[in-house]
Amino acid sequence: MSNNESAAPLDFIRTRVAEDLKTGKYGGRVHTRFPPEPNGYLHIGHAKSICLNFGIARENEGGLCNLRFDDTNPTKEEQEYVDSIKQDVRWLGFDWGDREYYASDYFDQIYKWAVQMIEGGKAYVCDLDAEQTREYRGTLKEPGKNSPYRDRSVEENLELFEKMRAGEFPNGARTLRAKIDMAHPNLNMRDPVMYRILHASHHRSGDKWCIYPMYDFTHGQSDSIEGITHSICTLEFENHRPLYDWYLETLGIYRPQQIEFARLNLTYTVMSKRKLLTLVQEKLVDGWDDPRMPTISGLRRRGYTPEAIRAFCERIGVAKFNSTVDLGLLEFCVREDLNRRAPRVMAVLKPLKVVIENYPAGQVEELEAVNNPEDPNAGTRKIPFSKVLYIESDDFMEDPPKKYFRLAPDREVRLRYGYFITCTDVVKDAGGEIVELRCTYDPETRGGNAPDGRKVKSTIHWVSADHAVDAEVRLYETLFCVEDPDEGDDFRTHLNPQSLEVVSGCKLEPCLAHPQTELPYQFERLGYFVADSKDSRPKKPVFNRTVTLRDTWAKIQKQEAGNAG
RNA sequence: UGGGGAAUGGUGUAAUCGGUAGCACGACUGACUCUGGAUCAGUUAGUUGGGGUUCAAGUCCCUGUUCCCCAGCCA
Numbered sequence: 001m002s003n004n005e006s007a008a009p010l011d012f013i014r015t016r017v018a019e020d021l022k023t024g025k026y027g028g029r030v031h032t033r034f035p036p037e038p039n040g041y042l043h044i045g046h047a048k049s050i051c052l053n054f055g056i057a058r059e060n061e062g063g064l065c066n067l068r069f070d071d072t073n074p075t076k077e078e079q080e081y082v083d084s085i086k087q088d089v090r091w092l093g094f095d096w097g098d099r100e101y102y103a104s105d106y107f108d109q110i111y112k113w114a115v116q117m118i119e120g121g122k123a124y125v126c127d128l129d130a131e132q133t134r135e136y137r138g139t140l141k142e143p144g145k146n147s148p149y150r151d152r153s154v155e156e157n158l159e160l161f162e163k164m165r166a167g168e169f170p171n172g173a174r175t176l177r178a179k180i181d182m183a184h185p186n187l188n189m190r191d192p193v194m195y196r197i198l199h200a201s202h203h204r205s206g207d208k209w210c211i212y213p214m215y216d217f218t219h220g221q222s223d224s225i226e227g228i229t230h231s232i233c234t235l236e237f238e239n240h241r242p243l244y245d246w247y248l249e250t251l252g253i254y255r256p257q258q259i260e261f262a263r264l265n266l267t268y269t270v271m272s273k274r275k276l277l278t279l280v281q282e283k284l285v286d287g288w289d290d291p292r293m294p295t296i297s298g299l300r301r302r303g304y305t306p307e308a309i310r311a312f313c314e315r316i317g318v319a320k321f322n323s324t325v326d327l328g329l330l331e332f333c334v335r336e337d338l339n340r341r342a343p344r345v346m347a348v349l350k351p352l353k354v355v356i357e358n359y360p361a362g363q364v365e366e367l368e369a370v371n372n373p374e375d376p377n378a379g380t381r382k383i384p385f386s387k388v389l390y391i392e393s394d395d396f397m398e399d400p401p402k403k404y405f406r407l408a409p410d411r412e413v414r415l416r417y418g419y420f421i422t423c424t425d426v427v428k429d430a431g432g433e434i435v436e437l438r439c440t441y442d443p444e445t446r447g448g449n450a451p452d453g454r455k456v457k458s459t460i461h462w463v464s465a466d467h468a469v470d471a472e473v474r475l476y477e478t479l480f481c482v483e484d485p486d487e488g489d490d491f492r493t494h495l496n497p498q499s500l501e502v503v504s505g506c507k508l509e510p511c512l513a514h515p516q517t518e519l520p521y522q523f524e525r526l527g528y529f530v531a532d533s534k535d536s537r538p539k540k541p542v543f544n545r546t547v548t549l550r551d552t553w554a555k556i557q558k559q560e561a562g563n564a565g
Numbered sequence: 566u567g568g569g570g571a572a573u574g575g576u577g578u579a580a581u582c583g584g585u586a587g588c589a590c591g592a593c594u595g596a597c598u599c600u601g602g603a604u605c606a607g608u609u610a611g612u613u614g615g616g617g618u619u620c621a622a623g624u625c626c627c628u629g630u631u632c633c634c635c636a637g638c639c640a
Contacts, residue, residue, distance in 0.1 A: 073639060138567095198638080212638095236633095315590080326576050333590095373602095
């Protein structure tokens with residue numbers, strides 16, 4: 001509304017909505033809908049559509065967006081999916097008010113419209129089976145042939161259709177088809193099936209019906225009933241728009257405008273519901289909400305926030321070009337969000353014992369630590385310091401390379417919010433493995449500053465051994481090890497064997513004994529982590545790594561390795 | 566010539582009537598730093614090819630090329 005914000009450029013859909021608003025095409029209304037089929041869980045691609053549809057409604061005064069379940073295929077749809085979809089849309093931050101609709105609620109009206117089409121000579125009952133129907137349809141380059149049942153009388157069609165509805169025929173025996181043009185260059189217009197026989201119980205309408213309308217004969221009418229102004233869908237429905245328009249015009253009812261945009265593709269990710277279902281059914285992942293899944297529930301369990309996902313959807317834009325967004329952008333969006341809100345804590349994933357030789361045994365000091373340097377209001381907390389500590393084993397190297405700044409023999413580093421320590425000795429087991437470090441500390445550097453002003457190259461995190469909480473931490477990598485898992489015969493061959501690393505025996509600072517779920521933390525220098533909503537227990541916390549911090553050291557290592565090779 | 570769409574740096578996306586090709590991510594420099602984080606400053610790099618119109622073309626015209634979607638009684 002305000003003019004001072006230099007109007008961000010609108011995408012082509014919003015531009016169109018704005019034009020329609022200006023010309024009064026729909027009487028100044030803006031009414032969209034998000035129409036999922038409840039046959040799977042929502043994923044990040046749906047989030048794009050949700051943000052688009054609900055976003056457009058929200059941005060325009062009086063704008064509305066309905067949640068409508070496109071539930072015309074009882075063989076694939078389940079109540080569980082309905083429930084998860086509602087939860088996910090709500091979690092993403094959108095509200096459909098009391099406008100929760102189901103295409104199945106329109107079945108009576110849609111049936112009447114089918115009868116109206118028959119009466120108008122625009123539809124007929126066809127006895128061809130599925131295979132014959134395909135043969136009669138022709139090919140991409142050759143026209144189809146008329147069905148031998150195309151010219152049945154209105155009376156006969158009415159009677160047969162009624163018998164279909166009454167359950168007198170088995171599955172697949174007959175269909176109701178629109179009478180359009182078997183030679184039409186758009187195959188969707190070659191007498192498309194309007195109704196098929198499906199003796200299946202529907203998750204909402206139960207056994208009331210044994211014939212179900214097809215998507216094309218349902219979606220437009222549903223939009224029409226709800227008074228949708230802009231029916232936004234993905235590119236693959238572009239070929240269906242002529243049919244969408246044809247049905248509504250033939251029925252003589254209100255016609256919304258269908259607009260298509262490109263669906264989201266993400267690197268290292270599969271997005272089709274079919275493939276996600278396969279992963280779940282074959283137990284290649286832990287379920288729809290496995291933190292490696294691109295599902296909304298998976299991202300939530302992983303520690304992504306609705307804010308981050310919405311920011312992502314804004315950044316990727318909306319267009320008709322079939323593009324693939326870099327996963328890095330999604331990660332950037334979580335880091336950006338979590339950086340300003342996540343409380344910092346110290347956690348040691350792979351502990352290495354450190355004994356401070358000149359520190360009094362039995363002494364415990366409470367040191368003050370900042371909760372979030374990005375947020376002054378987050379305050380501070382006390383963390384215990386004592387003679388025996390754990391540090392990250394990656395933070396010590398006996399023979400460090402040039403650019404390694406962390407602890408090494410005879411080198412001094414700072415323990416965050418603690419003291420400067422110097423490594424004096426390395427203790428190894430019989431196998432030569434480093435099991436313990438002996439260090440000295442400088443009492444003058446309490447809190448982390450040296451009165452003499454001397455500097456250290458590095459600050460590392462630590463946890464007091466006696467006070468530490470044991471935890472399991474799950475480290476995730478991409479589910480697939482190639483950018484485009486859809487390439488090739490079987491996407492499963494591209495699964496990343498290292499997509500999950502379970503680390504047990506992690507040591508956390510005391511305040512993490514009872515973490516809140518869905519409250520993201522930053523484990524300093526490591527990344528963002530959230531308690532697992534299913535497996536975490538008080539005093540036995542389980543954390544999921546949402547995303548690592550940007551890691552310059554890892555980058556240097558990779559470069560050095562590359563140069564060496 | 567089956568029909569329908571689409572092409573802008575490495576990636577995603579802007580550019581009003583034809584008028585300085587912009588933003589973001591990434592990458593790379595440097596500054597700063599009690600997180601090798603964050604932040605700040607800067608650099609890099611683009612209009613699918615070929616013609617044409619024009620003072621001026623990503624935008625208009627012609628002509629190629631490439632990619633995506635469609636032959637479910639799925640959505």
